[in-house]
Amino acid sequence: MSTYGTSAPAVPDSGADRPRGGPDTVVELRGVTKEYPGGVQALAGIDLSIERGELLAIVGPSGSGKSTLLHIVGTLDRPTSGAVNLAGHDVAALTDRRLSALRAQHIGFVFQAFHLAPGATARDNVADGLLYTGRSRTVRRRMAAEALERVGLADRMDHRPHQLSGGQKQRVAIARAVVGAPDLLLADEPTGALDTASGEAVMRLLHDLNADGATIAVITHDTEIADSLPRQVRIRDGRVVADTASPAGTADAQGGVPAC
Amino acid sequence: MLTQPALTPTRLRPRDVLHTGSAGLRGRPLRVLLSALGIAIGIATMIAVVGISASSKAQLMDQLDRLGTNLLKAGPGQSIIPGQDVRLPRDSVATAARIPGVEHTAATGDLDQPVYRSELTPPEDTNGIALKAATGDLPGVLRGRLRDGTWLNAANGRYPSVVLGHVAAQRLGVGAPGGQVLIGDTYFTVIGILDKVPLAPDVERSALIGWEYAQQKFGFDGHPTALYERSTDASVNAVRKALGGTINPEHPELVAVSNPADALQAKAAAEGAFTNLLLGLGGVALLVGGVGVANTMIISVLERRHEIGLRRALGATKGQIRIQFVTESLLLSGLGGLAGVALGAAATAVYAGAAGLPWVVPPWAVLGGFGATLVIGTVAGLYPAVRAARLSPTLALHAA
Numbered sequence: 001m002s003t004y005g006t007s008a009p010a011v012p013d014s015g016a017d018r019p020r021g022g023p024d025t026v027v028e029l030r031g032v033t034k035e036y037p038g039g040v041q042a043l044a045g046i047d048l049s050i051e052r053g054e055l056l057a058i059v060g061p062s063g064s065g066k067s068t069l070l071h072i073v074g075t076l077d078r079p080t081s082g083a084v085n086l087a088g089h090d091v092a093a094l095t096d097r098r099l100s101a102l103r104a105q106h107i108g109f110v111f112q113a114f115h116l117a118p119g120a121t122a123r124d125n126v127a128d129g130l131l132y133t134g135r136s137r138t139v140r141r142r143m144a145a146e147a148l149e150r151v152g153l154a155d156r157m158d159h160r161p162h163q164l165s166g167g168q169k170q171r172v173a174i175a176r177a178v179v180g181a182p183d184l185l186l187a188d189e190p191t192g193a194l195d196t197a198s199g200e201a202v203m204r205l206l207h208d209l210n211a212d213g214a215t216i217a218v219i220t221h222d223t224e225i226a227d228s229l230p231r232q233v234r235i236r237d238g239r240v241v242a243d244t245a246s247p248a249g250t251a252d253a254q255g256g257v258p259a260c
Numbered sequence: 261m262l263t264q265p266a267l268t269p270t271r272l273r274p275r276d277v278l279h280t281g282s283a284g285l286r287g288r289p290l291r292v293l294l295s296a297l298g299i300a301i302g303i304a305t306m307i308a309v310v311g312i313s314a315s316s317k318a319q320l321m322d323q324l325d326r327l328g329t330n331l332l333k334a335g336p337g338q339s340i341i342p343g344q345d346v347r348l349p350r351d352s353v354a355t356a357a358r359i360p361g362v363e364h365t366a367a368t369g370d371l372d373q374p375v376y377r378s379e380l381t382p383p384e385d386t387n388g389i390a391l392k393a394a395t396g397d398l399p400g401v402l403r404g405r406l407r408d409g410t411w412l413n414a415a416n417g418r419y420p421s422v423v424l425g426h427v428a429a430q431r432l433g434v435g436a437p438g439g440q441v442l443i444g445d446t447y448f449t450v451i452g453i454l455d456k457v458p459l460a461p462d463v464e465r466s467a468l469i470g471w472e473y474a475q476q477k478f479g480f481d482g483h484p485t486a487l488y489e490r491s492t493d494a495s496v497n498a499v500r501k502a503l504g505g506t507i508n509p510e511h512p513e514l515v516a517v518s519n520p521a522d523a524l525q526a527k528a529a530a531e532g533a534f535t536n537l538l539l540g541l542g543g544v545a546l547l548v549g550g551v552g553v554a555n556t557m558i559i560s561v562l563e564r565r566h567e568i569g570l571r572r573a574l575g576a577t578k579g580q581i582r583i584q585f586v587t588e589s590l591l592l593s594g595l596g597g598l599a600g601v602a603l604g605a606a607a608t609a610v611y612a613g614a615a616g617l618p619w620v621v622p623p624w625a626v627l628g629g630f631g632a633t634l635v636i637g638t639v640a641g642l643y644p645a646v647r648a649a650r651l652s653p654t655l656a657l658h659a660a
């Protein structure tokens with residue numbers, strides 16, 4: 001390691017050799033901390049950047065701060081300090097209204113508990129992913145049909161959530177998250193509520209979507225799932241303790257364990 | 261860095277607002293029914309109260325329309341000089357008929373003779389029936405009708421024939437013409453029975469006999485006690501001014517002129533006073549209904565934290581969440597309002613049908629009632645909606 005490298009932050013940055021904030025950087029976190037009322041520090045200085053087309057795992061045990069990180073990357077919450085840049089927008093400079101627009105246009109969410117509307121068909125659930133993007137209902141439903149086809153549920157369009165298996169529900173939720181082709185797909189424990197086979201199918205789907213160009217961050221406590229992804233960002237006690245190189249990175253991207 | 265398009269939240273289309281606002285209702289039909297019921301009862305009460313009152317008013321107005329307001333009655337006035345003759349002159353009918361605009365005239369004169377069913381009736385049992393001499397086409401001028409039989413004319417008026425007002429006929433137990441009643445010491449043949457005469461209730465309680473025959477038989481002095489004239493609508497006021505002076509040029513102040521329709525109009529106006537109390541009751545019911553809606557909405561917000569969180573994650577602004585819940589509240593109370601209007605209109609129809617009234621539900625009551633539900637829906641939904649919008653999206657998503 002060069003002296004230059006040792007003077008770098010303790011946490012290696014896979015994107016260190018590329019221009020930061022370039023057109024291909026979807027997420028960039030600099031020194032992000034989050035403190036909850038009562039003095040609980042969930043994040044203690046996170047630097048993280050995610051390039052377009054990456055598929056990475058943010059992995060850590062419960063209480064590590066990965067959920068807080070998800071909220072901050074997903075702009076559902078704001079950091080106590082530090083800078084968050086998402087799809088070229090400085091989150092700190094945005095009002096709540098503009099943050100909502102940012103989520104509508106640039107981020108897709110997948111949750112462990114699916115959060116599908118029980119009374120609506122798979123197609124309408126997916127179409128709801130575009131509800132706040134200003135598209136007409138006809139367009140939303142057409143795009144929803146395409147997204148369902150893409151996740152392999154073309155024959156389940158008019159099924160309601162209670163008529164679907166857990167794996168199918170999660171695929172509907174994934175279709176809802178990607179229907180608007182967001183810059184970033186955040187999946188929070190996407191396999192947490194599924195059996196092994198369904199979980200594997202969901203992970204295969206995420207791989208396929210990534211192969212088609214989607215940028216996907218999977219938040220999980222499951223190291224096995226994390227290890228199946230090209231890049232792992234390990235979180236513990238509110239810090240990034242390991243960040244493997246992204247295959248999308250340059251040839252001399254650093255990898256492996258942190259120096260500390 | 262690429263220049264990014266401005267991040268401006270898009271507006272939901274009206275149809276989408278309606279759709280998201282109704283999504284919560286579609287999933288819970290029973291709750292919707294129960295909380296809309298309170299509003300429905302309040303609105304139904306108010307619509308029914310207004311409707312029933314309007315229906316009876318409409319009947320009075322119909323009656324006024326039919327009876328006309330162009331009838332004037334002249335009678336003896338009151339004198340401040342004791343012993344002064346206040347009677348209408350004998351030729352009053354003929355003079356009144358000459359006033360420009362007067363089209364028809366008729367008169368009655370009171371007679372002091374009892375009317376009995378037969379000689380077996382105890383003398384004190386007069387039934388409050390008055391005997392009147394009548395001249396002219398009295399039923400025509402009063403726009404009363406003969407229920408049965410014929411009116412007095414030049415021929416039968418010379419004989420002991422009598423026409424009974426409907427109250428008088430009922431009290432005497434005479435159902436149809438042809439029978440006889442005892443007036444003074446003579447049996448008179450009933451030749452006709454009048455229908456209701458709303459413009460002259462005293463005629464309803466009278467037995468009417470021919471003018472000449474009354475003079476002949478009972479020594480009637482020929483002074484009318486009540487003179488009725490019907491003029492063209494345009495000349496009512498002119499006739500009213502001229503009537504006293506024309507009938508009695510020396511003492512016009514001794515002629516009391518009145519418009520019998522005034523009493524009916526006053527009755528129509530009085531109908532409104534009573535309904536205010538009932539309207540107040542309906543208002544209280546409506547208020548309670550509004551509280552019910554607010555309660556339902558608060559529970560709905562608590563239950564749907566995940567949905568709210570999801571919508572925020574999908575990009576809904578706080579304003580869009582607020583609008584969703586206000587819309588839901590509006591739909592809830594609006595449904596109640598619609599049901600209430602229908603119920604109230606139906607209740608009015610049932611009442612009107614039973615009481616023989618025309619069915620009238622004033623449009624202003626329907627619009628007002630519905631407008632009130634919308635106001636209540638907004639007010640009831642506002643606080644829950646603000647609460648929903650304030651929910652932190654992370655909190656809303658996390659209570660899984």
